[in-house]
Structure formats: structure tokens, C-alpha cells
Amino acid sequence: QSALTQPASVSGSLGQSITISCTGTTNDVGGFDYVSWYQHRPGTAPDLLLYGVTTRPSGVSNRFSGSKSGNTASLTISGLRAEDEATYYCSSYARSTHQVFGGGTKLTVL
Amino acid sequence: EEQLVQSGAEVKKPGESLKISCQRSRDVFLNYWLGWVRHTPDKGLEWMGIIFTGDSHTIYSPSFEGQVAMSVDRSTNTAYLHLASLKASDTAMYYCARQISRYGDYITWGQGTLVTVSS
Numbered sequence: 001q002s003a004l005t006q007p008a009s010v011s012g013s014l015g016q017s018i019t020i021s022c023t024g025t026t027n028d029v030g031g032f033d034y035v036s037w038y039q040h041r042p043g044t045a046p047d048l049l050l051y052g053v054t055t056r057p058s059g060v061s062n063r064f065s066g067s068k069s070g071n072t073a074s075l076t077i078s079g080l081r082a083e084d085e086a087t088y089y090c091s092s093y094a095r096s097t098h099q100v101f102g103g104g105t106k107l108t109v110l
Numbered sequence: 111e112e113q114l115v116q117s118g119a120e121v122k123k124p125g126e127s128l129k130i131s132c133q134r135s136r137d138v139f140l141n142y143w144l145g146w147v148r149h150t151p152d153k154g155l156e157w158m159g160i161i162f163t164g165d166s167h168t169i170y171s172p173s174f175e176g177q178v179a180m181s182v183d184r185s186t187n188t189a190y191l192h193l194a195s196l197k198a199s200d201t202a203m204y205y206c207a208r209q210i211s212r213y214g215d216y217i218t219w220g221q222g223t224l225v226t227v228s229s
Contacts, residue, residue: 034211089154092214093213097171101157
């Protein structure tokens with residue numbers, strides 16, 4: 001069982017916005033601002049989309065944004081495109097285990 | 111552009127050991143945190159641990175401690191992941207990745223090393 005809880009799947013239509021949640025505890029997501037989000041397409045290595053909850057690395061589209069409230073972090077993708085179809089993972093610094101990933105959310109673009 | 115280049119795919123039998131390499135392309139060997147992440151279709155991404163290249167300080171995931179070892183060879187800019195007593199359930203893609211900080215923000219990833227464990 002993954003330490004961080006994500007929905008197994010989400011879907012959205014082209015041009016729409018979707019939000020993926022990532023729920024942990026006060027020992028990880030809720031206790032630290034060290035949440036990262038990754039996009040993982042089949043056959044490729046994951047790509048870092050956000051770190052420090054809200055910071056985008058250079059080159060990442062501003063269609064990707066992050067937030068956090070309590071023990072739940074969220075990734076929002078606006079203006080959905082076909083190429084956004086992928087699996088998205090959150091991760092967080094964790095007090096006891098140092099780092100944990102979520103179980104992943106498969107995004108389908110309709 | 112920074113790159114992490116991993117060693118090629120491996121096929122092993124149960125009980126065997128394996129060492130995966132991850133070489134950083136840059137000439138200057140700066141001190142940084144490098145992590146190892148396992149991916150399987152069933153479990154997704156799993157954090158295995160990290161190593162600080164400056165002094166080889168390691169932090170292992172409780173899920174992998176005792177089963178893996180991480181090391182660094184500063185003379186060749188190469189990090190290694192040692193996997194011992196392989197089981198069929200260790201069949202996975204293994205990635206190395208460099209962190210921005212020590213808190214899990216993996217900015218640069220290797221291409222992955224596919225490990226297949228089968229009798």
C-alpha cells in the first residue's frame with residue numbers, strides 16, 4: 001500500500017482542467033512543503049513537473065500548477081492536451097521514511 | 111545539458127546479485143543527492159533511497175534496507191545500486207535521478223535499467 005493516496009484514474013476533455021489529489025498525513029504532506037509531482041509516460045523516465053508544492057522547473061508549462069491544504073496536495077492541469085495523457089505521481093518528504101511516492105493517477109484525455 | 115546514463119538491461123536468476131551503474135555526464139563532480147527509484151506496473155514508483163555523492167552518506171527506504179546498497183565512485187562520476195539475493199518480484203525498471211535538494215525533487219533522470227529476474 002502506497003503511503004500517499006491518489007485516485008487511480010481521472011479523465012478530462014481536451015481544453016478542460018483537471019485536478020489530481022494526493023493525501024498524506026501530518027508526517028509527510030501536511031508537515032512539510034516538500035511535495036513534488038511527476039509525469040510518467042510509458043517507455044520514458046518520469047519528468048519533474050513541480051517541486052516545493054508550487055515551483056515549476058525551467059521549461060515546464062504554466063498549465064501545470066500545484067497547491068496544498070492540510071494533508072492534501074493537488075496538481076491542476078489546465079487546457080488539457082492529448083500529450084498530457086500519462087500517469088502522474090506525487091511524492092513528499094516524510095518524517096519517518098524520508099521520502100514516499102503516491103500510487104499514481106492515470107490521466108485519460110477524452 | 112546534464113545527463114545520467116545507466117547501464118543496460120539485465121536478466122538474472124533468483125538468488126543472484128546485480129550492480130546497476132549511473133554515470134553523470136558533467137566533467138565536474140559536484141556534490142549532490144542522487145536517488146534510486148523502482149517502477150513496476152503494479153506498484154508504480156517506489157523510492158529506494160538516496161546517496162550524497164560528497165561523502166557517500168546514504169538514506170534507505172525501510173522497504174529496501176538490507177536488500178540494496180548504494181555507492182559512488184567519484185573518480186568516474188558514477189553511482190551504483192547493488193541488488194542482492196534477487197527475487198522474481200524484483201523484476202522492474204530501476205531509475206537513478208539527481209535531486210535539486212535532499213527532499214525528493216528529482217530534476218534529472220537516467221533512462222532506466224530493466225531488470226528481469228526469472229529462473
